[in-house]
Structure formats: structure tokens, C-alpha cells
Amino acid sequence: MRVVVASEPARAGEVNEDFFAAVPAGAVLLDGAGTRGAEAICRHGVAWYTYRLGGEIVARLGLDDVALTTLLAEAIAAVADAHRATCDLTDPSSPSSTVAIYRTGGDYLVLGDSVLVLDLPPGPVVVHDRREVDFRVPYQAAYEAAPHGTAEWEEARRVYIAALRANRNQPGGFWLAKDDPRAAAEAIIGTAPVEDLNGVALLSNGASRYVDRFATADWPETLATLSTHGPRDIIRRVRASEQAAGVEPDDATAAYLTDESWPPRPNPA
Structure with a gap:
């Protein structure tokens, strides 16, 4: 699997609370969430939560016989157990995260407002909670x-x-990934037809605003940009749109996955 990815914090020097990882078994993107002062509720903070949850998910991705909802539930439970004794996980403002998973073979899962886009003919399939x-x-x-x-x-x-x-x-x-494993059952799941797949895009909402907030491009144009110019170009354009509109920047992560076994993407007209 070939992966191109770019990720930036909202502002230079700040902690990036997004998480992305790709392994032969698939790819995972998380976008952490928490209110100001959340450190008083959870001493670890949002970035710790997303990185820890992402690691737990990646560690389970190779278990092909385990459903993605079960995999996510187990990962949420493992992270909750890791800091339940020191942090108030029942507080609604304790760290949480969106989840987008693509598993090699075609299975996918989305929970929260990160976006997964299947690059399919005759047009993209956008998976968005x-x-x-x-x-x-x-x-x-x-x-x-x-x-x-x-x-x-x-x-x-x-x-x-x-x-x-x-x-x-x-x-x-x-619904988001937080402390309750039952949230995993609320995720959007499906299986992509790998024989028709040109690629898979995963975007945090700081990057997907390129389409769904600023309407800088539509999804076919965005997939063409990801596959030809790369995700950093998407984030550069997002930052320009944020500045022009006076919108607060957000952590932004975009990735595009392809595989030699997938049909080549036709060149954009």
C-alpha cells in the first residue's frame, strides 16, 4: 500500500491533536476533541488520548476475523482502563476523538466528523458521520x-x-470515541469493492473543510488533487481559505492510499 499524508497543527508550535498511522493491514485517522481546561479533568490531555487510542487500534488492525466495531470497542476500553484511576472519564469534557479506519481488503469505519472517501468509478463515495x-x-x-x-x-x-x-x-x-466502548456500535461501517477502487482518502475535519465548509472544490476535484499534487497542497489551500474568511484554524490531516492491486486512477480531464 502506498500512502501520502500531510498533517499540521492549527498554529505553528502548538500540539497537533490529530493522529494518523498506516501499516500493511490498513490506516487509521483520529481527530481529538476536548474543551479548554480539560487537563483539570484528564491530566494526560487530548493528544495523549488520540495517540494512545490510535496505537490500540493499529495494534488490532491485523485481526481480520474481528469486526471493526469490535476492534474499536476493545481499543476504547483499553485506553479507558489505562487512565480511569487518575482521570474523571465520566465528565462529558474528558478527551474524546473521531475515528476513521480503512482496513486492507475493503472494510471501513467512521465515527464522528472525520471523513473517509472511496475513490470509485463513476464517482467518489463519501463516508461522513x-x-x-x-x-x-x-x-x-x-x-x-x-x-x-x-x-x-x-x-x-x-x-x-x-x-x-x-x-x-x-x-x-x-457519538465519539471516549470512555464507553458501546459508542463503537454507533459507527458507520461498510465494505468497499476493492476490484473497482482507485484509492482511499482520509481527512480530519480541519482538512475536509476544503470541501464541506469552504467549497473550494468538490470531492472528485479533491481526489484528483490528492493523487496528483498530494495532501500538503490541500492543507495549504485550507489555510488560505481560513485566513480569507477569518475562520479559526484547526489541526488538519489528509491522507491518500493506493495499492498496486487497485486499478490505476484515470488522469483528471
């Missing part, structure tokens, strides 16, 4: 509309955070 994105819409709109730093802004922010806390890993809300 939109529950958190859709849930955020009214709260984020009020938060972003309020003048920054005002009492109105502070109240909108408080309501926004409280709603996320109350609905994270709850029926009717949205």
Missing part, C-alpha cells in the same frame, strides 16, 4: 453571530458548550 455537524448548526450560528468578547458572545458560548456536553454519546445526540 454528520450527527455532530448537524447538531452544532443552531448553536454555532448564534455563537459566531455574536460580537466577540461581549456578554452575548459569552452566553452563546456557554449554551453551545453545555449543549455539546449534554448530547455527546447520548441517544439523539452524536
Whole structure:
């Protein structure tokens, strides 16, 4: 399997809370989440959580006879057990993460708002768990509309955070990898037709905003850019769009996987 990947923190010098790894058995991308002050809840922090969870997933990827949901549940349980004695895992703001997995042979899993794109003819298949994105819409709109730093802004922010806390890993809300292995059962799963596959893209939401927030390109154009110019070009364009729109930058990771056994991708017109 050939892998091209690029990853950048939101700002130079900051910790990148995304995680990506590829091994012969497949690839894993995580995007960590946590509110400010989360270190008081979990002394390890968000980056530790994503790196530890990513390692637990990678260690299990070669178990072809284990379903990806079972694999993820076991990994979540292992990480929870590793810091349950020192951290308040029941707090809704303790570290959590999105998950995107592609396993060689075609199995895939997505939990949370990272994106997995199957480069298939006649067009890409986008696997995206939109529950958190859709849930955020009214709260984020009020938060972003309020003048920054005002009492109105502070109240909108408080309501926004409280709603996320109350609905994270709850029926009717949205689901992430956190401390409860049962969240894995909420993931989107499927199997790609490997005989038709040109490639697989995995993007954290800091990179997928190239398409789903800024509409800089559509998914066919994005796959063509990934396969010809590489993921760093996607992140460069995302940073330019963030600056132009006055949007806070985010950790951004993009990867494109190909395999000699997959059909070659046709050159873009």
C-alpha cells in the first residue's frame, strides 16, 4: 500500500491533536476533541488520548476475523482502563476523538466528523458521520453571530458548550470515541469493492473543510488533487481559505492510499 499524508497543527508550535498511522493491514485517522481546561479533568490531555487510542487500534488492525466495531470497542476500553484511576472519564469534557479506519481488503469505519472517501468509478463515495455537524448548526450560528468578547458572545458560548456536553454519546445526540466502548456500535461501517477502487482518502475535519465548509472544490476535484499534487497542497489551500474568511484554524490531516492491486486512477480531464 502506498500512502501520502500531510498533517499540521492549527498554529505553528502548538500540539497537533490529530493522529494518523498506516501499516500493511490498513490506516487509521483520529481527530481529538476536548474543551479548554480539560487537563483539570484528564491530566494526560487530548493528544495523549488520540495517540494512545490510535496505537490500540493499529495494534488490532491485523485481526481480520474481528469486526471493526469490535476492534474499536476493545481499543476504547483499553485506553479507558489505562487512565480511569487518575482521570474523571465520566465528565462529558474528558478527551474524546473521531475515528476513521480503512482496513486492507475493503472494510471501513467512521465515527464522528472525520471523513473517509472511496475513490470509485463513476464517482467518489463519501463516508461522513454528520450527527455532530448537524447538531452544532443552531448553536454555532448564534455563537459566531455574536460580537466577540461581549456578554452575548459569552452566553452563546456557554449554551453551545453545555449543549455539546449534554448530547455527546447520548441517544439523539452524536457519538465519539471516549470512555464507553458501546459508542463503537454507533459507527458507520461498510465494505468497499476493492476490484473497482482507485484509492482511499482520509481527512480530519480541519482538512475536509476544503470541501464541506469552504467549497473550494468538490470531492472528485479533491481526489484528483490528492493523487496528483498530494495532501500538503490541500492543507495549504485550507489555510488560505481560513485566513480569507477569518475562520479559526484547526489541526488538519489528509491522507491518500493506493495499492498496486487497485486499478490505476484515470488522469483528471
